[in-house]
Amino acid sequence: MTVSDFDDYRPAEPPRRRKRGGKRRRAGGGEGRGEVPVVPEAEFTSYYGRPVVKPPPWGDPIAVYLFLGGVAGGSALLGVGGQMTGKPILCRNSRLAALAAIGVGAVALVEDLGRPERFLNMLRTIKPTSPMSLGSWILTAFSAGAGVSAVSEIDRMTGSRLPLGPLRRLLRGLEGPAGVEAAVFAAPLSAYTAVLLSDTANPTWNAAREDLPFVFVSSASLAAAGLAMITTPVKETGPARALAVLGVAGELIATRFMEKNMDPVAAEPLHLDGPGRMLAWSERLAIAGGIGALVGGRHRLTAAISGAVLLGASALTRFGILRAGIRSAENPRYTIEPQKNRLAARRRAGIIHDSITTTE
Template sequence: MVPRAEFRDYYGRPVIKAPAWQARDIAGYFFLGGLAGAGSVLAAGAHATGRTSTATALKCSSLGAVSLATAALIHDLGRPARFGNMLRVMKPTSPMSVGSWLLAGYGPLAGGAAVSALTGRLPRTGAAATGAAALLGPAVAAYTAVLAADTAVPAWHDAYRELPYLFCASATAAASGMALAAGPVRENGPARCAAVLAAAADAAAEKAADRSLGMVAETWHTGRAGRLIRAARVLTTAGAAGSALFGGRSRAAACASGLALLAGSACTRFGVFAAGIASAEDPAYTVVPQRERTAARQDG
């Protein structure tokens, strides 16, 4: 067996610097932002179809999730003022800048929708806020994937086409799980359908990412990332199957399925985050694909 090649720069350091982001803050931010954004979309659907209890639960969960996500981001930044500084300019080519403005616009809308639903006051304003939050929801759920893929981290950048789809599917699974766990059984039909579709889309996006990543896909299937992503697959599949088979008949089954979907979505985000860190720390995942692409261009 030939030992694994070591790829380092002239100073004995890795080729790229691994992100200094903390997993609890940033992977948690990825998960909570997805739950908030997709939850607002499902909340608008529940609101429009008269599923009042589910709509209220989702509006409140979206407000709580976006509040915690913002707190996690600010904690990782180190000082609250740094978040405010990002709002001093609008740079459409920067995912971080666009994401900061998305959060700044989405948060008050989610808050208005939740407060109106809880108090029963200003129903027209609440309905307008619900609709506007639903319009921004997909962008809130997906932009973190663009943010990650815009870095030089191989496990994220090389899956830049598939990562937004994976994050959206994972976010939908989380939101449908919240609807199943918090809403009454008589109202959870759309959430059960969304859970099944999200699980299927999640699996398809993950397989597509595997094909795009090539050798870098190893980081998604080994170590801590591999354990988390395997757990995510099991939990998401079990949650979707449980909701489809038993969620419409049993409150306990609906709640258990919803919690499994939420846990599966969280494991997906933390697993993808861990894969990115692992790929940045091993120079082979940067150098070998670059050499393969260069050779392919020369042969072509």
């Protein structure tokens, strides 16, 4: 890229000649009253009909991983909450949920990668500038803490029948610190997938890069709270109900800010066709589940129904955002028009003496 003094050079207009009868026309102009356009209106096409940005080859396994990663992170937080507030059933169920969610999520991730060793290859180095590299290490560190605390709970549930031998005492000692360690990595686990999506050239994901992590963290909170409301007696679900209400409010607010800060064209796929329906239903279910948790969370059946509704809302959020981004990459319009809008904004701001913009 170079910067030249000729970047803002504007060629002089062609000379005008008098027409017979005293009227003037441009040299090289066309017939009639108006000028013949030199360049036809742009059509949003690309070479050989290919997208400008190649859509990622991600299907439902990645959407499942995005959803279950959030469930695991939120459940680890609830596990620590139950541990610190003296709610053993909530602590136990949340720890088991965290391990189950991260285990099934890892299977979905490996399914997308094709071979398990590809995940292991990502652990050969640490690259701070790569969300994929850091995410792999976050997932590994979280799994270690969640695994230790959950195995201790399983051993306790079975009456100490696991063949642990002298390791049982060590496991009991590490149970609490391991749960706290998993909770430390809970928020990064819930948010790094949003950073991973937005750190691409995908038009919709990239336009949402400032707010998408907040949407994912809030979605993880209401999903984990919903699962705890299903599996735990209402006498111990107070922290889960509070987290559910906070998660619903956070997701609704973060989603509004995200769409407000996005280019309107890049935000269109969030409202169109299948992804748009998913996200619309996600909002409705989140509101219904939040009201159920707030008003009827002390009744077992109402709490379970509200929890299932919140889980559905979180899953639809992840699936909808994933598919909206893929849809935006398939259509050249969502790549070209936001670029033109950013170019116009730079010109309006007076940024014209560089290689990105030039005077018209």
